[in-house]
Structure formats: C-alpha cells, structure tokens
Amino acid sequence: MKHSPHIHLHVDPIFSDELQQLPWHIPIAEWSAHGIKTLDIKRGISRHVVIFVKTGRFSFAIKEISEEISKKEIENYERLLLMGIHTLIPAGYVVREEEPIEVNTPIGIQYEKNRISHTVTLLVEKVLPDSLLYSRNFRKENRQKIWDAIVRLFVQLHSNGVYWGDSSLANTLIRFEKQDIPFVGKRTTLMAYLSDAETVEIHSELSQSMREADIHFFLESMDWINEDLKASGIIRDELATAEDKQYILDSYAMLYTTEQKKKAFERLTSLNIDKFLGSVAHPSYVELFIKHIEEHQRYMGERFQQPPPLSTVARHWYETVFAPVCEIFRREGVTNLLPGKTAAELYIEIMTSKYYLSEKKGYDVGMTAAAEDYLTRLVPKEYEETVKHITKNISSYFGV
Numbered sequence: 001m002k003h004s005p006h007i008h009l010h011v012d013p014i015f016s017d018e019l020q021q022l023p024w025h026i027p028i029a030e031w032s033a034h035g036i037k038t039l040d041i042k043r044g045i046s047r048h049v050v051i052f053v054k055t056g057r058f059s060f061a062i063k064e065i066s067e068e069i070s071k072k073e074i075e076n077y078e079r080l081l082l083m084g085i086h087t088l089i090p091a092g093y094v095v096r097e098e099e100p101i102e103v104n105t106p107i108g109i110q111y112e113k114n115r116i117s118h119t120v121t122l123l124v125e126k127v128l129p130d131s132l133l134y135s136r137n138f139r140k141e142n143r144q145k146i147w148d149a150i151v152r153l154f155v156q157l158h159s160n161g162v163y164w165g166d167s168s169l170a171n172t173l174i175r176f177e178k179q180d181i182p183f184v185g186k187r188t189t190l191m192a193y194l195s196d197a198e199t200v201e202i203h204s205e206l207s208q209s210m211r212e213a214d215i216h217f218f219l220e221s222m223d224w225i226n227e228d229l230k231a232s233g234i235i236r237d238e239l240a241t242a243e244d245k246q247y248i249l250d251s252y253a254m255l256y257t258t259e260q261k262k263k264a265f266e267r268l269t270s271l272n273i274d275k276f277l278g279s280v281a282h283p284s285y286v287e288l289f290i291k292h293i294e295e296h297q298r299y300m301g302e303r304f305q306q307p308p309p310l311s312t313v314a315r316h317w318y319e320t321v322f323a324p325v326c327e328i329f330r331r332e333g334v335t336n337l338l339p340g341k342t343a344a345e346l347y348i349e350i351m352t353s354k355y356y357l358s359e360k361k362g363y364d365v366g367m368t369a370a371a372e373d374y375l376t377r378l379v380p381k382e383y384e385e386t387v388k389h390i391t392k393n394i395s396s397y398f399g400v
Contacts, residue, residue: 004025005024005025005096005097005098006096006097007024007025007094007095007096007097008094008095008097009024009092009094010071010074010092010093010094010095011091011092011093011094011120012090012091012092014091015058015060015091015092015120017056018055018056018057018058018060019055019060019091019092019094019120021055021056022036022053022055023036024094024096024118025096027049027064027096027116028049028051028062028064028118029049029051029064031051031053036053037053037054038051038052038053039052039053039054039059039123041123048063048064048065049063049064050062050063050064052123058091058122058123059122059123059125060091060120060121060122060123061088061120061121061122061123061124062118062119062120063118063119063120064116064117064118065117065118065119065198066116066117067093067095067115067116067117069117069119069198070093070095070117070118070119071093071117072198073090073093073119073196073197073198073200074090074092074093074119076197076198076200076202077089077090077121077197078090079202080162080194080197080200083160083162084156085153085156085157085160085162085194086153086156086191086192086193086194087193087194087195087197088121088122088124088173088193088194088195088197089121089122090119090120090121090122091120091121091122092120093117093118093119093120094117094118094120095115095116095117095118096115096116096117096118097113097114097115098114098115098116099114100113100114124173124175124193124195125175126175126176127173127174127175127193128146128173128174128175140243143244144247145190146174146190146192147244147247147248147251148190148251149174149189149190149191149192150169150172150174150192150218150248151248151251151252151255152191152192152255153172153192153193153194154167154214154215154218154252154256155252155255155256155259157194157214158206158211158214158256159256159259159260159263160202161202161203161204161205161206162200162201162202162203162206163200163201163202163203163206163210163214164194164199164200164214164217164218165198165199165200165201165214165217166196166198166199166217167214167215167217167218167221168217168218168221168224168225169218169221169222169225170196170221170225171194171195171196172192172193172194172195173192173193173195174190174191174192174193175190175191175193176188176189176190176191177189177190177191179191181278181279181342181343182275182276182277182278182326182342182343182344183278183323183326183327183329183330183335183342183343184278184330184335184342184343185330211256215248215249215252218248219245219248219249222241222244222245223241226241254281254282254283255281257283258280258281258282258283258285258286261283261286261287262274262280262286264286265286265289265290268290268310268311268314269290269293269310269311269314270311270314270315271314271315271318273286273289273344276318277289277318277322277342277343277344277347278326278342278343278344278345279342279344280342280344280345280348285344285345285348288348288351288352289344289348292317292321292351293310293313293314293317294310296313296316296317296321297310297313300313300316322347324397325347325367325394325397326343326344326346326347328390328393328394328397329343329346329347329390330343331393332386332389332390332393333386334346334375334390337375337379337380337383337386338378338379349374350367350370350371350374351370353370353371353373353374354366354367354369354370357369357370357373366398367394367398368391368394368395368398371390371391371394372387372388372391375387375390375391
C-alpha cells in the first residue's frame with residue numbers, strides 16, 4: 001500500500017501560512033492539472049522544473065531540485081542579501097519525502113531515501129526576461145545599458161568575495177528601479193539581480209583568475225543563448241555578439257578598478273562615495289576626490305598650524321565645499337539640464353575645468369568662472385539665463 005508523502009517545510013515564518021496551503025504532496029509540474037492556478041510569466045531557459053504561483057499575500061517562484069542544493073541555495077541567498085547584493089528574497093525550501101526506493105545490491109535489497117526538494121523565493125515583478133533581449137529590436141545603446149547593469153552586479157559580487165559559478169543571462173533578472181542619488185533625487189535605472197545561487201561560493205576575497213573565469217563563463221553563455229535563438233528562428237549578427245563581449249570586458253575592468261579605489265577612498269576618509277557623493281564610473285574621479293581633499297587638508301593646515309587627520313578634513317570639505325555646491329546644482333536643476341550626470345561627476349568635471357582654465361590664465365580662476373565655462377559649453381543655448389543664475393548663486397556662496 002502506497003503511503004502519502006511526508007512534507008518537511010523549512011521556510012521563513014513570514015511565508016509559512018501561505019506555503020502550507022500548497023499541495024506539496026504532488027509534483028509541481030502537475031499542480032495546474034490539480035486546480036492550482038500558476039502565473040503565466042515568460043522566463044529564461046532552465047534545466048529544472050520551475051513554476052510561479054500566487055497564494056495569499058505573496059507570489060512565489062518554485063524550483064524543483066535536490067535537497068542538498070536547495071538548502072545551500074537558500075543559505076546563499078540569505079548571505080548575499082546580508083552583503084547588500086541584489087538577489088532573490090528566499091522564502092525557504094520544502095521537501096517531499098516519498099517512499100524509499102528499493103535497490104538491489106550484492107548484499108541484498110537496500111533502500112535509498114527518495115526526497116525531492118523545492119527552492120522557494122519571492123517572485124521579482126516587472127522583470128525583463130533574457131529571452132526577450134534579442135527578440136525585440138534592441139538598439140545598441142539599450143543593450144549596453146543592460147550590460148552595464150550586469151557588470152555592476154559582477155563588480156558587486158566580486159568586490160565582496162562572491163564567485164557566481166553559473167553566471168549567465170539565464171540566471172540574471174533585469175528590472176527598472178528607482179534609486180536615490182545624492183543631490184539628484186530619485187532616478188530610474190536598470191538593475192541586475194542574481195537569480196540562481198546554486199553554484200555561488202563566498203570567499204574572503206577572489207583571485208584574479210576566479211574573477212576572470214566568472215566573466216568568461218558569462219560570455220560563453222551569450223553564445224549558448226544565440227544558439228537557442230537560432231533554433232527558434234531568430235538570427236543575430238555574430239559581430240554584434242563579439243562587440244557586446246568586448247564592451248562587457250572593458251566595462252568590467254574599468255568599474256572593478258573604480259570600486260577598489262572607492263574602497264581605498266573610504267578607508268582613508270571614512271566617506272562612502274556612493275552614499276555621500278554619488279556614483280562615479282571612472283577610477284580617475286576617485287583619485288581627483290582624494291587630491292581635492294588633500295588640497296583642503298593643506299588649506300586647513302595653514303589655518304590651524306597643524307593639518308588635521310584626513311578623515312576630519314574630508315568631513316569638513318564635504319560639509320563646506322562639496323555639499324553646498326551640489327545643493328546649488330540640485331536646487332537649480334543642473335542635473336536635469338545634463339541628464340545622466342551625478343552631482344559627484346558634475347563637481348569633478350567643473351573642478352577639472354577650473355584646473356585647465358587656471359593653467360591657461362596663469363592664476364586660479366575660481367569655482368564660479370569654472371562652473372560658468374563648463375555649463376556654457378555643455379548646456380543647450382536656450383538655458384543661457386539659467387546658467388547665469390546658477391553661476392551667480394555659486395559666486396554668492398563663495399563670497400566672490
């Protein structure tokens with residue numbers, strides 16, 4: 001006589017009520033046939049059975065897999081979230097224990113455990129499936145925005161000692177999100193989420209060879225997707241794929257170097273660039289921030305006879321120079337006139353303009369003249385009066 005399967009729920013108490021209502025005694029591939037309404041969501045290629053369901057307050061993604069891997073994957077998601085990495089929110093894992101499997105062996109009949117597990121995560125809504133990346137007529141610029149999001153995810157992982165292992169478009173979710181940018185406000189940006197943590201390894205740090213292996217595995221996955229698309233009748237120019245790969249490699253090298261410099265900057269100054277200044281994509285910008293703070297340290301040393309510690313100087317520079325100028329940018333809508341620029345990038349570019357103007361003139365032209373020169377060159381002519389108003393406010397702040 002066949003017995004009903006035993007169900008073992010290892011789930012977060014927040015989701016327990018909803019998950020207990022589901023028919024775990026039935027294979028998830030058969031739920032639809034038993035009246036469970038699954039969500040019709042387009043998704044990438046998967047080697048596992050995956051379904052999406054809504055029950056009670058929550059929508060879940062459920063993946064059928066072995067118990068050992070399921071347990072590890074949920075633990076990986078939890079650790080990644082604690083690091084602040086963009087990944088799925090784990091609800092837990094559920095095991096269906098069937099009758100043991102009878103196995104003939106040289107020493108007689110033995111019985112093996114027959115346990116099928118399920119990784120359960122909260123469903124991420126409004127995502128752009130990888131299967132649509134090439135099926136739509138994506139322009140080069142749009143594709144590059146997606147690669148930028150994926151590169152940011154890689155840098156976030158690798159900077160925290162995380163080796164993805166099975167990095168691919170199929171294991172990535174892309175979605176639009178609102179982000180708070182210092183002195184800019186909310187800005188919509190594309191974010192990439194790691195959506196498969198089976199092979200994730202977390203180390204104290206990653207070697208260069210591990211980082212390169214992770215990236216190259218992702219590049220190989222692009223070829224696999226091209227083959228899948230060909231099979232479905234979508235032919236893509238191979239040259240375009242080669243260009244995409246080079247773009248990813250170049251962007252990753254640049255952003256990873258920038259991230260390392262940002263961490264060094266934070267150790268020196270106790271200021272987190274992304275939190276206080278705004279994101280920058282080039283390592284030279286971080287170097288220029290350090291240079292400006294060191295100049296401010298010399299200025300303070302002249303005033304106080306002895307230069308204060310760099311962390312103290314950095315805070316003073318932030319409060320008396322950087323933040324007030326960027327607040328003027330925000331208030332006068334400079335970041336709207338130059339969309340895509342963060343306040344940090346505007347500040348650095350204006351200071352760079354100041355340096356070259358001063359070199360040309362043979363004296364320090366000051367912040368006001370530098371801002372006027374920079375904005376006049378970059379902002380459309382119809383905003384000429386706005387530029388004058390902005391430079392007047394900068395001039396008033398610095399007492400010129």
